[in-house]
Amino acid sequence: MVKGPGLYSDIGKKARDLLYKDYQTDHKFSVTTYTSNGVAITSTGVKKGELFLADVSTKLKNKNITTDLKVDTSSNLLTTVTVDEPAPGLKTIFSFIVPDQRSGKLELQYQHEYSGISTSIGLTANPIVNFSGVVGNNVLSLGTDLSFDTATGNFKKCNAGFSFTHADLIASLNLNDKGDTLSASYYHIVSPLTNTAVGAELSHSFSNNENSLTIGTQHALDPLTTVKARVNNYGRTSALIQHEWSPKSLFTISGEVDTRAIEKSAKIGLALALKP
DSSP: OOOSOOOGGGGTTTHHHHHHHOOOEEEEEEEEOOOOOEEEEEEEEETTTTTEEEEEEEEEEEEEEEEEEETTTOOOOEEEEEEEOOTTTTTEEEEEEEEOTTEEEEEEEEEEEEEEEEEEEEEESSSSEEEEEEEEEESSSEEEEEEEEETEEEEEEEEEEEEEEESSSSEEEEGGGGTTTTEEEEEEEETTTTEEEEEEEEEEETTEEEEEEEEEEEEEEEEEEEEEEEEETSSSEEEEEEEEEEEEEEEEEEEEEEEEGGTSSSEEEEEEEEOO
């Protein structure tokens, strides 16, 4: 695929992944196996407090067509069919949930050297139509993200974003919640050899005049072990360590402490992903 500005969801993604990805306070276990003909079967269980959730998913791939099937503990069957590059730069995604008859959705993604477009429509009588588009290149990009409810005739979402990418830094600016929230994020690679990076996200809400700031960092202790830490202006401090003890198999332990209520117990999350 041609290098370009990517999709709207890529604006600020590096900073979001640094600050929020893999942090959790739940207990999660997943194991993936492969059949002789290459079908991947993944079983996942998540314990959230006293609640336990589980699902089983299957991934089948035939040339450029990928079919994902997932069944959860509520007996919902999620089916996603992805056709990768039926034409250069184009991706088609069709999804639906059984027994929800209003869940059908068709999505088209197109990426070009100077643009990236994603549009989806619900397969109902009065669908919700989503559109996001980005123009620019792999250095500067400007985009918008819209969601329109044809049943009410109102916009459910109206966002805009800007991104600047240099060799070792990415800065982005987003206007979300129909213009009510302004967010700025920054991601900087300190050392590529040790995968050391720092990032920050600052948000301001115009409706309640509140600010939120999150600062984080990551560092690779060795090629298989990564540590991350973050802190926000509400006094919540989090850290995690992730170890790849075999190829694609990860063990992650994370914790969060509220420094403004230090008498409360720390929240601990565990995640184990096993892949052959």
